[in-house]
Amino acid sequence: MDTSVAFSPRIERLLDQASSVCAERGSRLTDIRRLVLGLVLDRGRPSGAYELLDRLRENNRGAAPPTVYRALDFLLEQGLVHRIERLSAFVACTHALEHAHGCSDFHAAQFLICRHCGEVTELENRGISHALRAAGAEHGFHISASTIEAEGTCAACRAKPAGMDGPAESRQ
Amino acid sequence: MDTSVAFSPRIERLLDQASSVCAERGSRLTDIRRLVLGLVLDRGRPSGAYELLDRLRENNRGAAPPTVYRALDFLLEQGLVHRIERLSAFVACTHALEHAHGCSDFHAAQFLICRHCGEVTELENRGISHALRAAGAEHGFHISASTIEAEGTCAACRAKPAGMDGPAESRQ
DNA sequence: ACCCGTTCTGTTATAGAGTAACATCAAGGT
DNA sequence: ACCTTGATGTTACTCTATAACAGAACGGGT
Numbered sequence: 001m002d003t004s005v006a007f008s009p010r011i012e013r014l015l016d017q018a019s020s021v022c023a024e025r026g027s028r029l030t031d032i033r034r035l036v037l038g039l040v041l042d043r044g045r046p047s048g049a050y051e052l053l054d055r056l057r058e059n060n061r062g063a064a065p066p067t068v069y070r071a072l073d074f075l076l077e078q079g080l081v082h083r084i085e086r087l088s089a090f091v092a093c094t095h096a097l098e099h100a101h102g103c104s105d106f107h108a109a110q111f112l113i114c115r116h117c118g119e120v121t122e123l124e125n126r127g128i129s130h131a132l133r134a135a136g137a138e139h140g141f142h143i144s145a146s147t148i149e150a151e152g153t154c155a156a157c158r159a160k161p162a163g164m165d166g167p168a169e170s171r172q
Numbered sequence: 173m174d175t176s177v178a179f180s181p182r183i184e185r186l187l188d189q190a191s192s193v194c195a196e197r198g199s200r201l202t203d204i205r206r207l208v209l210g211l212v213l214d215r216g217r218p219s220g221a222y223e224l225l226d227r228l229r230e231n232n233r234g235a236a237p238p239t240v241y242r243a244l245d246f247l248l249e250q251g252l253v254h255r256i257e258r259l260s261a262f263v264a265c266t267h268a269l270e271h272a273h274g275c276s277d278f279h280a281a282q283f284l285i286c287r288h289c290g291e292v293t294e295l296e297n298r299g300i301s302h303a304l305r306a307a308g309a310e311h312g313f314h315i316s317a318s319t320i321e322a323e324g325t326c327a328a329c330r331a332k333p334a335g336m337d338g339p340a341e342s343r344q
Numbered sequence: 345a346c347c348c349g350t351t352c353t354g355t356t357a358t359a360g361a362g363t364a365a366c367a368t369c370a371a372g373g374t
Numbered sequence: 375a376c377c378t379t380g381a382t383g384t385t386a387c388t389c390t391a392t393a394a395c396a397g398a399a400c401g402g403g404t
Contacts, residue, residue, distance in 0.1 A: 028400090030352070050389065062354060069391065070353080085257035086319055088361090088390065110304065112313045125307045128300065132282065132322055135297045140327025141284045147258055147321045150304055155312025202381070222360060234383060241362065242382080260361065260390090346404085353398070361390065368383070374376085 005059050007038045014041060017097045018080055027078065035059060036071035037092065040081055045118055046089035079107055084120060085147050086113060094122040108132075108146055114154035121154070177231050179210045186213060189269045190252055199250065207231060208243035209264065212253055217290050218261035251279055256292060257319050258285060266294040280318055286326035293326070 006012065015038055019029040029037070039055050040047050049068050056063045072090055075081040080097075081090050095109070108129035112121040128148060136143045178184065187210055191201040201209070211227050212219050221240050228235045244262055247253040252269075253262050267281070280301035284293040300320060308315045 028352090032353080048389075049391080064355065065391070066355085066393095067353075085321075110307065112308055112311065112315075114313070115316075121311060121313070123307055123311075125303070128303045128307060131297070131300045131303055132320065135282065135295055135300060136284055136322055136324065139284065139293060139295075140330065141286070141293070141322070141324055142330060143284075143322040143324040144287075145323045147319060147323075148304065149257075149320075150308055150313070150315040150318040152308065152313055152315040152317070158312065158314060200381090204382075220360075221362080236384065237362070238364095238384085239382075348403090349401095351398105351400075354396080356395090357393085359390100359392075361388100363388075364386085366384085368381100370381080371379090373378085 005035060005038070007042055011038055011041045014097055018078075021080075021097070022078060025078070027074075032056075032060065032067065033071045033074050036068060037075055037080055040075075040090055041092045046084050046087045046091050046113075046120055048087075048089050052090070082109060082111070082122070084111055084113065084149060086149050086151060091120050091122070095124060108148070110148040111150070112154065113149060113151045114157055115151060116153060116157035119154060119156075177207060177210070179214055183210055183213045186269055190250075193252075193269070194250060197250070199246075204228075204232065204239065205243045205246050208240060209247055209252055212247075212262055213264045218256050218259045218263050218285075218292055220259075220261050224262070254281060254283070254294070256283055256285065256321060258321050258323060263292050263294070267296060280320070282320040283322070284326065285321060285323045286329055287323055288325060288329035291326060291328075 007015070015029075015034055018037060019034065022029040035056065036052060039052050043051075049065070049072065052072075053063060053065060053068045056068060060067070072081065072083075075090075076083060078096075079093055081092055083090055091111075093107075093109075095107070108124075108126075110123040110125055110128055112123065114120075129146065132146055132148070133143050179187070187201075187206055190209060191206065194201040207228065208224060211224050215223075221237070221244065224244075225235060225237060225240045228240060232239070244253065244255075247262075248255060250268075251265055253264055255262055263283075265279075265281075267279075280296075280298075282295040282297055282300055284295065286292075301318065304318055304320070305315050
C-alpha cells in the first residue's frame with residue numbers, strides 16, 4: 001500500500017491528533033484507517049462508502065468493500081466520524097478533535113442537512129438529547145444511542161433561493 | 173392479483189379506516205397499497221422492503237421491487253407508515269388512524285427501538301421536535317423534515333435481562 | 345529470538361436496499 | 375372514440391452492506 005498520500009497540512013495535523021487520541025485509548029489508527037479518515041475530512045461533506053472506496057483504490061489497489069466498512073466501523077467506534085442515516089453517508093466528527101477527550105463518552109449529536117448545497121452541520125445540543133432521554137425514560141426505555149437528523153435549508157441557501165449555484169449532489 | 177387476502181378483523185378495520193382517510197384526501201388506497209399496509213400492520217414490527225416483497229408475492233406473483241417501493245412511498249406520503257432510518261425498515265404509524273385527521277401536517281414523531289425484542293414504540297413529543305426546530309433556527313436553518321430515533325432497551329426487556337426469549341431479529 | 349494469541353487485512357461471494365426507464369393498463373372526462 | 379392522468383408491469387441496474395474464510399502483521403511473554 002502506498003503510504004505516501006499527503007492531505008493538506010490542516011488535515012495532516014488533524015490526522016496526527018486523531019492518531020494520538022487513539023493511542024491514548026489503546027487502539028491504533030492504522031494506515032488504512034488514517035487514509036479513510038483523511039478522505040472523509042478532505043471531502044468535507046457526506047461521503048458514501050463506495051465513493052470512499054473509489055478514492056481509496058487510488059492508493060490501495062486491493063481495497064474492497066470490507067476494507068472501507070471496517071475502517072469506517074472503527075472510526076465510528078472512536079467517535080471520529082458519524083454516519084448520517086438519511087444519506088447512508090459518513091462525515092467527520094466536528095467535535096472529536098476539538099475537545100481533547102474525543103467522543104468516547106455518550107456523545108449525542110444532531111445534524112442539519114441542507115437539501116440545496118448538501119452541507120451537514122453538526123450540533124451538540126444537550127437539551128435535545130436530554131429531552132429524548134427523558135421521553136424514553138417515561139416509557140421505561142433506556143437509550144444507549146440515538147439518531148437526530150433534520151433536513152431542510154441552510155442559512156446560506158435561504159439567502160440565495162433561486163441561485164442553484166452551490167455544489168449540490170442531492171438536488172431535487 | 174388475488175384480492176381475497178384477509179387479515180385479522182382488527183387489521184381489516186384499520187385498513188377500511190385508512191381507505192376512508194385516503195378517499196377524503198382525494199387519493200386512493202388501491203389493492204396493492206392496501207395489501208402492503210396490511211402486511212406492515214400484520215407484522216407489528218419493522219419490516220424490510222424485501223421481506224414485504226416476499227409476502228406480497230404470495231398474493232401477487234408479478235410483484236417486483238418497484239411494486240413495494242411505490243406502495244411504501246404512497247403510504248409514507250399519506251403518513252400511514254414511517255421509515256425507521258436506523259433499520260432501513262418500515263412500521264405502521266400508530267397515530268395516523270387514531271386521530272381522524274391522519275398525519276398530513278407536520279407530523280414529527282420519535283421512535284424507540286429495542287435492541288432485544290426488536291419492538292419499535294412511536295412517540296409524539298412536541299417538546300423534542302420544537303427543541304430541534306429551535307436549535308436549527310439558531311443557525312438560520314429551516315427544518316422541513318426530521319428523523320429522531322433512539323436505540324436501547326425497552327421496559328419489558330429490562331425486566332427479563334438474561335431471558336433472550338423475545339422474538340429478536342437483530343440480537344447482537 | 346521464538347512462540348502464540350489477537351488484531352488487522354485480503355479476497356471472494358452474496359444479500360439487501362433502492363431506482364431508472366419504458367411499456368402497459370385502467371378510469372374518467374370531454 | 376379520444377385523450378389525459380394515475381397506477382402497475384417489467385427489465386435491468388446501482389448502491390449499500392455483510393458473511394466467511396485465509397493470510398499477514400503486531401505485541402507480549404518467556
